[in-house]
Amino acid sequence: MRATPLPLFWRLPWLNPLNDVTGWNNLLHTINSTWSLTEVRARVVLRVQECRDMVSLYLKPNRLFKSFKAGQYLSLTLPSNGVLTTRNFSISNAPNRKGLIRLTLRVKADGRVTPLASALKKGDTVRLSQAGGDFSATDPSRGKLLLAAGSGITPMMAMLQHWASQTDRPDVVLLYSARTAEQAAFRDELQTLVHRWPELRVHTHLSAAEGRLSAEALAQKVPDYAARETLLCGPESFMENFAEHYRQQGLEAHLKQEHFQARKTAVQPNAEHFLVFNAEGQSAFSARQGQNLLEAAESDGLTPTHGCRRGICMSCQCKKLSGVVINQLTQTASDAGEAWIQLCVSTPASDLHLEI
Numbered sequence: 001m002r003a004t005p006l007p008l009f010w011r012l013p014w015l016n017p018l019n020d021v022t023g024w025n026n027l028l029h030t031i032n033s034t035w036s037l038t039e040v041r042a043r044v045v046l047r048v049q050e051c052r053d054m055v056s057l058y059l060k061p062n063r064l065f066k067s068f069k070a071g072q073y074l075s076l077t078l079p080s081n082g083v084l085t086t087r088n089f090s091i092s093n094a095p096n097r098k099g100l101i102r103l104t105l106r107v108k109a110d111g112r113v114t115p116l117a118s119a120l121k122k123g124d125t126v127r128l129s130q131a132g133g134d135f136s137a138t139d140p141s142r143g144k145l146l147l148a149a150g151s152g153i154t155p156m157m158a159m160l161q162h163w164a165s166q167t168d169r170p171d172v173v174l175l176y177s178a179r180t181a182e183q184a185a186f187r188d189e190l191q192t193l194v195h196r197w198p199e200l201r202v203h204t205h206l207s208a209a210e211g212r213l214s215a216e217a218l219a220q221k222v223p224d225y226a227a228r229e230t231l232l233c234g235p236e237s238f239m240e241n242f243a244e245h246y247r248q249q250g251l252e253a254h255l256k257q258e259h260f261q262a263r264k265t266a267v268q269p270n271a272e273h274f275l276v277f278n279a280e281g282q283s284a285f286s287a288r289q290g291q292n293l294l295e296a297a298e299s300d301g302l303t304p305t306h307g308c309r310r311g312i313c314m315s316c317q318c319k320k321l322s323g324v325v326i327n328q329l330t331q332t333a334s335d336a337g338e339a340w341i342q343l344c345v346s347t348p349a350s351d352l353h354l355e356i
């Protein structure tokens, strides 16, 4: 594939000093902490305590952030003990006119990122990825059941906000399990939603008092659940139980799941070569330790779209489906899940699956 004229312009050797992206980013950062040529950065505009252990951050991203759909997630990067650490969080609001992103996180006292994130205050700046994921309802012929536990409520809130803003709303039941009433998030917001949208049914299950949410309790609270398209999100054991129940009932075709735990990918710090697979799982090319993915793909005869080869033009952006890469400009390691990466400045730290 041929490079475009503008990116070729950037490759002229006498423009090298102008191509120092890190230098430009540092300069821009000193003028305005959200300005960047290459990074999605966002300013915290509001912090809200949603319940005893969950906090929402309202973020205003810079112009590099593209957009998102209700149900998607993104990665938040923060410095933790001198190292940049990245975690994925579901976006808990629907796209809105103000362009704000709301991330709601459960604060784990022993976590590496959530205590730092929850301590952010108005005016602080964070780094974000583009939004990713395809957790959404797809069957317009069926009513919806949103089955959530703990912080699994977050993508559901985005979908509820999205549907509430439409004139043709689907038939929706939310069944939300929290340990106690103090740990049930968005109680006021859900009340407001029901006020605006009286057909919406919301059941809150308090597991400390009522026991773990079981298939029997589901059948009792939502007798027509089998006829609904179900979106499931919560802790792994909660999801496994209901996924197994749906399998046993032959209902798996009507179940969509969002796993918070990133697909586990072994980071191999001493490996000399890494394998890169395409979306179908076929081996596409291999990359040496420290080699950028664009160069590695070209060495194996592939021709990915590219331009500047310096992390500026974004022509080489590609969706990583799983695996860990290091951004050579920022020396940040990615999460193991889905993210948009630039092939020309990304080097693998594990085997990868890319949408190529």
Ligand code: FES
Pocket (backbone or CB within 6 Å): 007, 306, 307, 308, 309, 310, 311, 312, 313, 314, 315, 316, 317, 342, 343, 344, 345
């Ligand atoms: S080729 Fe320009 S950003 Fe990668």
